[in-house]
Amino acid sequence: MIGPEIERLIQLLSKLPGLGPRSARRAALHLMKRRDSLLVPLSESMALAAEAIRNCSVCGNLDSRDPCSVCSDHSRDRSTICVVEDAGDLWALERTRAFRGTYHVLGGTLSALQGVGPDDLNIPSLVERAKDPAVTEVILALNATVDGQTTAHVVTDRLSGSGVSISRLAHGVPVGGELDYLDDGTLTAALKARRPL
Amino acid sequence: MIGPEIERLIQLLSKLPGLGPRSARRAALHLMKRRDSLLVPLSESMALAAEAIRNCSVCGNLDSRDPCSVCSDHSRDRSTICVVEDAGDLWALERTRAFRGTYHVLGGTLSALQGVGPDDLNIPSLVERAKDPAVTEVILALNATVDGQTTAHVVTDRLSGSGVSISRLAHGVPVGGELDYLDDGTLTAALKARRPL
Numbered sequence: 001m002i003g004p005e006i007e008r009l010i011q012l013l014s015k016l017p018g019l020g021p022r023s024a025r026r027a028a029l030h031l032m033k034r035r036d037s038l039l040v041p042l043s044e045s046m047a048l049a050a051e052a053i054r055n056c057s058v059c060g061n062l063d064s065r066d067p068c069s070v071c072s073d074h075s076r077d078r079s080t081i082c083v084v085e086d087a088g089d090l091w092a093l094e095r096t097r098a099f100r101g102t103y104h105v106l107g108g109t110l111s112a113l114q115g116v117g118p119d120d121l122n123i124p125s126l127v128e129r130a131k132d133p134a135v136t137e138v139i140l141a142l143n144a145t146v147d148g149q150t151t152a153h154v155v156t157d158r159l160s161g162s163g164v165s166i167s168r169l170a171h172g173v174p175v176g177g178e179l180d181y182l183d184d185g186t187l188t189a190a191l192k193a194r195r196p197l
Numbered sequence: 198m199i200g201p202e203i204e205r206l207i208q209l210l211s212k213l214p215g216l217g218p219r220s221a222r223r224a225a226l227h228l229m230k231r232r233d234s235l236l237v238p239l240s241e242s243m244a245l246a247a248e249a250i251r252n253c254s255v256c257g258n259l260d261s262r263d264p265c266s267v268c269s270d271h272s273r274d275r276s277t278i279c280v281v282e283d284a285g286d287l288w289a290l291e292r293t294r295a296f297r298g299t300y301h302v303l304g305g306t307l308s309a310l311q312g313v314g315p316d317d318l319n320i321p322s323l324v325e326r327a328k329d330p331a332v333t334e335v336i337l338a339l340n341a342t343v344d345g346q347t348t349a350h351v352v353t354d355r356l357s358g359s360g361v362s363i364s365r366l367a368h369g370v371p372v373g374g375e376l377d378y379l380d381d382g383t384l385t386a387a388l389k390a391r392r393p394l
Contacts, residue, residue, distance in 0.1 A: 002288055003260045009246050012239045017227050018220045019213075027213045029285045031243065032250060032259050039247045042209045046240035049206050049225075050232055062229050063200045088226045091199055 006032070058129075060105035060122045062087040070094075070103055077101045081129060082139045083155060085109050085148065093141060101139075104129065109147040110154060118154055126155065130162040140168045203229070255326075257302035257319045259284040267291075267300055274298045278326060279336045280352060282306050282345065290338060298336075301326065306344040307351060315351055323352065327359040337365045 002010070006028060014024035031039040055061070056068035063069055070076060070090075080101030084090050090103050106121045130138060138159060142148040156166055171189035173182060182190075199207070203225060211221035228236040252258070253265035260266055267273060267287075277298030281287050287300050303318045327335060335356060339345040353363050368386035370379060379387075 002291070003250070003262070003266060005242070005246050005249050005261050006259065009239075009242045012235065012242050015235055016216075016224045018216060018224065023215045025285060025288065027215065028246075029259075029283060030214050032246070032284070035247055038209065038212055039243055042206075043240050043243035043247060045202070045206045045209050046228070046236055046243070049202050049229070050236045050240060052202050053200070053229060062203060062226075064202050065200070069200065086226060087229070088222060091222065094199070 055105075055107075058125075059103050060087075060107055060125070061090055061103060062105075075100075078134055079136045080139065081126070081135060081137070082141050083126065084141050085143060085151075089141060089143075101137075104138075106142075106151065106155075109142065109145075109151040111147050118158075121151070123155060123158055127158050127162065130159055130164050135164055137165045137167065140166065142168075144169075144171065252302075252304075255322075256300050257284075257304055257322070258287055258300060272297075275331055276333045277336065278323070278332060278334070279338050280323065281338050282340060282348075286338060286340075298334075301335075303339075303348065303352075306339065306342075306348040308344050315355075318348070320352060320355055324355050324359065327356055327361050332361055334362050334364065337363065339365075341366075341368065 009031075010021070010024045010028045013019055013027050014021050016024075019027060031042070052064040053062050054064070054066055056063055056066055056071055058067045058071045061068040061070060065072060077100050080099075081104050082093065082099055082101055083104045083106060084093065085106055085108060087105055090105060093099050093103075104122065104126045106123065106126075108116055108121055110116055110118060110121065126138075129135060138155075140152045140155060142152045142155075152168060159166055170193060171186060172193060173179065173186070173190045179187065206228075207218070207221045207225045210216055210224050211218050213221075216224060228239070249261040250259050251261070251263055253260055253263055253268055255264045255268045258265040258267060262269060274297050277296075278301050279290065279296055279298055280301045280303060281290065282303055282305060284302055287302060290296050290300075301319065301323045303320065303323075305313055305318055307313055307315060307318070323335075326332060335352075337349045337352060339349045349365060356363055367390060368383060369390060370376065370383070370387045376384065
């Protein structure tokens, strides 16, 4: 006896990551109870995002500006391009404030399982950008998963001959992490890449 | 370097139950990647719900019709009113298909902590409905929490003298539940309310 409008809202909410059918019902109820303070603003914010946000034509980042606010920021170091899987990874790196170069968002990783091939990602535009003599380094900040590493391998392959130096993020002990809880692979990598004090 | 539109979307999404700042970012990214298949439909569905869904003037249920589809269904048994805390509980009871009477949605439970008193709930309209001679039974389907039981007590008090019989849901072993995992209170209640085979 749930009306069709609420039924559809629950069904759409349940497609969000982290929400199942039960938590989608809770979320719908929560929204209904806060019509003016949450439901209406969220609906408007989504409509605005759908209208305004586009992929940057240079790097693939999500922004209402094109080129995006990173690409159009003249204080950024244009000699270094950091390659990430999606905009969420770009946000994570930006939060660290440790990187002042530019980005390139691939829009996913290669995945044999999900049928994502090299042509489905923004790899050609990266190869184009790397041809610019001002670009000297490409940092591959891809996830340390099988798909991420396969993608890193393909990107490295496509960039060979462009003359840029290619690096990847270091493997090692997470800051604040306890050795006892680390997997063997990470510990081995941390040991191999040990640094003199 | 997240644009203000995305920042606001993340901030609003993080107010949904079950989503924190991190999962709200993931949800926002998920929505951006599925602009046409999810972001736009969800935005429209929310706008429609905000526009169309109202509280039923009879029972307080959420519906685009007023009286709601339960109250306006002439096949429902009008002699029994099942009192629930919110529409989510009504949906849960409707899913069982075990109840064919009508409902009354209180819109919350009494809570000293959150400053919810009897006048903040739909108790007066329940007392009005119970005066109808056609109503013979009120079932209190409130949560078995302290606040729920306090509310049940107050509702019982307000209904005294109206001549309706008042009942509550049975306590006992959940169907499919294992005794070993049950708390003492439930087990004691199940033992006291044992049924002859």
